[in-house]
Amino acid sequence: MTEDFFKLTEIGLYCQRYNFYLDPQKAVKNAVISHAHGDHAVAGSENIYCTAATQAVMELRYKKNAGKYFNIVSYNQPFRIGETIITFYPAGHILGSAQILVEIDGARILYTGDFKLEEDKTAEPFEFVKADILITETTFASKATQHPMAINEIQKLGRFANSNVIFGAYALGKAQRVTQLINEHCQSFNVLVHYSIAPIHKLYEQFGVNLGKWQIYDRRTMKHTSNNVYVVPPLTFSSYRHSRDAFKVFASGWENLQDYCDEKLFISDHADWQQILTLVKETEAKEIWTLHGDGGELKEHLQTSHIVKILNE
Structure with a gap:
């Protein structure tokens, strides 16, 4: 059951089977962090998994309170928490930002964190990843939103x-x-x-x-x-x-x-409507979970082709 992979709690997306969170909002034992913005990277967790740039920014901002143990992971380098396999891929949002691919029981769950597809010479370029379940931000998921270059x-x-x-x-x-x-x-x-x-x-x-x-x-x-x-x-x-x-x-x-x-x-570091649709197409995921924003318009748009769940309803 896909519901067994992750559930949204008041702290964040939680994998109960292997006891870790994606971008928790409070300090936890095991935190997998997509990027260093404060609404995704809080201080004080015991074991933090992130990119080197994310660690550097967290330590710059939080000093000694950033976290107890940092596990620095490069892009495309799989690592394990319990029996799950986790891999970071560039998200294009800011320096060090990562999409997080979680593989459990043969299922591929991709959490984008914040992302954008537009070129940005100060961030690693976005990399498309195939997935069965896509957990995407929907900050600007509206047909009326098209970011200029x-x-x-x-x-x-x-x-x-x-x-x-x-x-x-x-x-x-x-x-x-x-x-x-x-x-x-x-x-x-x-x-x-x-x-x-x-x-x-x-x-x-x-x-x-x-x-x-x-x-x-x-x-x-x-x-x-x-x-x-x-x-x-x-x-x-x-x-x-x-x-x-x-x-x-x-x-x-x-x-x-x-x-x-x-x-x-209008310079945005988030994906607009068309970029989100491109992501859905390229991942080939048939099940979409929305987070960080209003996923209602995306759910309506994809209702005949995808299973769409709005996590933060």
Whole structure:
């Protein structure tokens, strides 16, 4: 019975037979973690299975409380918890993000975590995997959602040439992606980053990611020169909402986060509707479980061809 493989508890997806969780929301004995964003990687578990980049970010953020034992696993390298075989594959979401393939009793269950198919030079490219059961995020699973190309979005900065820009972006993943995009496609701008983002930039570079030129923010540079893009986390961005000294830009897949902006950049690190359908097709899974978002529209769309279960109803 597929219900015996995993069940969704208040802590997260749980495999009772072998006592491990996928992306648990509380510290547990055995945690298999897809990536280092805080809603997927909490501190304090006893045995953590993840990629090296995920460990590095967790230790950067959580320090000694990150976890007791880290079991670092490379992509395409199977490992065991009990009698189950688990393999990580690139998810394309952020550096080190992994899809998690779990093989139990001959069944292949693929948990995507957060993922995207669009090219991103700061993350390992997505790899398609065959599965019997697909557990997919549905953050943007709506026919109305089609994300534009990030390259086209970042080029909108050109309208602010010879000015300064306050650029809001999440500190992990988005900030590194937009830094690389600006350096490649908007080369007239200088990239400055908030002090809280700089350590993550350095970590990315330690893993061989070429972000291009950037420097830690200093007031003098912004005050006395132009063509600067100051990349800041969302809370800092909010503090600039009434500032008239620079244009304000925010990068997100969510329109409701784009208030008080002079330009909205729809740069998403999640799959849109078409990418999710491509994933369903390529995995060849006949049973789809949805998580992280509203799976109702996907269930209706696939009702004649697939078994679809909405786990978080």
